[in-house]
Amino acid sequence: MNCPLCGYAFDEKALTCYTGCPMAAVQGCSLLCCPNCGYQMVDERKSGLAQWLRKALKRVTLEEPAEGEK
């Protein structure tokens, strides 16, 4: 993903917690921090509602007829 603040490209799956972050002790913290600038954002992968919506949107997109089928 790209950081919305500084545009830095990083792999959110490979993120490790910042040294000394008090949230680091909480396993399953639902926040992501950009490794470049520190900008904080909510981790969509840890939101059940977001996962559901993402799948639903994907389903709707896939069900749309292709240009040739219209």
Place this chain on the structure above:
Amino acid sequence: MCTSMHCHSAPPALDPDAPIVLVGHPNVGKSALFGALTGRYVEVSNFPGTTVEVSAGRVGDWPLIDTPGIQSLYARSDDERVTRDILLARPPRVVVQVADARNLRRSLLLTVQLAEFGHPFILDVNMTDEAQARGLTLDTGRLAQVLGAEVVETVATRKQGLDALRARLDVPRPVGYRIRYDGVIENAVERLTALLPSDLTGARAMALMILAGNADLAARYGGENLAAIQAIVAETAARYGQPLSYEITRQRLRCVDCLLGQVVQDSGKPKTTWAEKFGRAAVHPAWGWPILAAVLVGLYLFVGQLGAGVLVGWMEGVLFGQWLTPVAEQLVRLIPLPLVVDLLIGEYGLITMALTYGIAIVLPIVLTFFLAFGLLEDSGYLPRLAVMMDRPFKAMGLNGKAVLPMVLGLGCDTMATLTTRILETRKDRVLVTLLLALGVPCSAQLGVLLGMIAFLPPSAVVVWGAVVTAVIFAVGWLAARLIPGPRSDFILELPPIRVPQVSNILVKTVARLEWYLKEVLPLFVLGTLILFTLDRTGALGALERWAAPLVQGGLGLPPETTGAFIIGFLRRDYGAAGFFTLARAGQLTPTQLVISLVVITLFVPCIANVLVIVKEHGWKTAAWVVAFVFPFAFGVGAVLNFVFRSWGVVF
């Protein structure tokens, strides 16, 4: 035009115990590479005197150290200081820089700094598969030739390219590439190198780090030449209009861009012209301000009118007022215990207060705000907003490095408090923490406050905005006077302006709403329980009487607002929701609502923020911050009330 030179020094005599040192930016795959090279025998320990973790293992017969991820070697943070000191402590067998192939410009900026140490060096370009997927083609052979160093490509997560890397560890050689800076800096480097101990490794790197502001190195290695070193730094700095670290980075970047042009081919699509034009206008010293004003007005209308007006009206009046609350009341009244009934649907009931505030009032407002904020993020405007904010902070005279935590505070004050670590002195860190706690609302709180003020006449909104801005400027100006030292620059790479994807914004908003409800609702419930307990024990009445001289006399507010201030200690948006409810019930006039909102905006953001201040600065400092912020907020409110009364201001 960049200039560089090549040094062909002979490989140094190898110390069999000298470690291989892994260096790189955070999250470039360093840990994956470390794991792949060492297997499972890993020790993790704190670097002496710090809380920074350093991993150690072995590759064959050689020790391997995995340093913390860093942005540069300017030692602006503990992580950077530890990595710098590891490189200076003893000559390593070889420095392996793990570079992110997708962000090669940033990686090469670190490469040219590492090259200045003169240590044996290998550049490991990692994640090349993802770079190729993005249309980037890297000529590693050419890069190795230009750098005069070993360059290998790896995909550490798939263990690709590791054999080639291991083979190069056997025959390390110093990197040949050196940047030739302009005459002033080269002259200063030469003079500084002569004043440093002759047996020092990496003297050129150290001279440049001292020039860039690493005063601790000058003190550590300068000895009797310290005064002469400081004089050279001051004399060189006086030759430029900007900090030396900025100037050195600028010259390095010029060389890096030159390097990139020779080794990278980007087959990506060209940017659209309108986006480029808008992107430039958004940070233009003149055009940037009307664009910023238009964005803020749009935000205010969307959140205030649609969120706090239409949606809250429906949720509170129809969904809760006509359906949910009456049904809940019918059901709860079946419970034979009056205390439980009161706890659920009384004046300070969990349903009538906590859920109504949290879901009927706050949820629609943050929903609209998160939608708008997602649009700002995904369009690429947010970093431009940060650049525009940099200017007023500079006008305050505040240290440029303080801008980043302040901008990040708009995301979350709690996390922004952590980033104050990039500031050099404890005094800087405490003052910026104080400013964050005092006047920077996080995105969710900004949304709620924006929703509340939408009910006020435009003149009242202007007064609220002017008072809060004036307070932040006044405290910032004062902080700038108290913080000594040179200014530094705020450097941010601007991503292109793009059309956001609606589906992404929707998913992001839903994720934020879920997180917000998970974090906020328990606090709302806790605050309501506190109020309920205080009410049942009679303590709330006593508190209202005790606070009457301040709340009624000083602020000119009715005694019922005492409860909103109490819950405002937990989260200031919860307190604001309390004022909002009182105002809609006709218990607060618009003038009183302005005073209430000014006071609550200047409160400490939330209890989590206080806990992070404790963690970062200790109980004593946290107590000082809290002891300053709350009386200060009430003091500003009292002055505002006095001014309104004296001048007969009514909204």
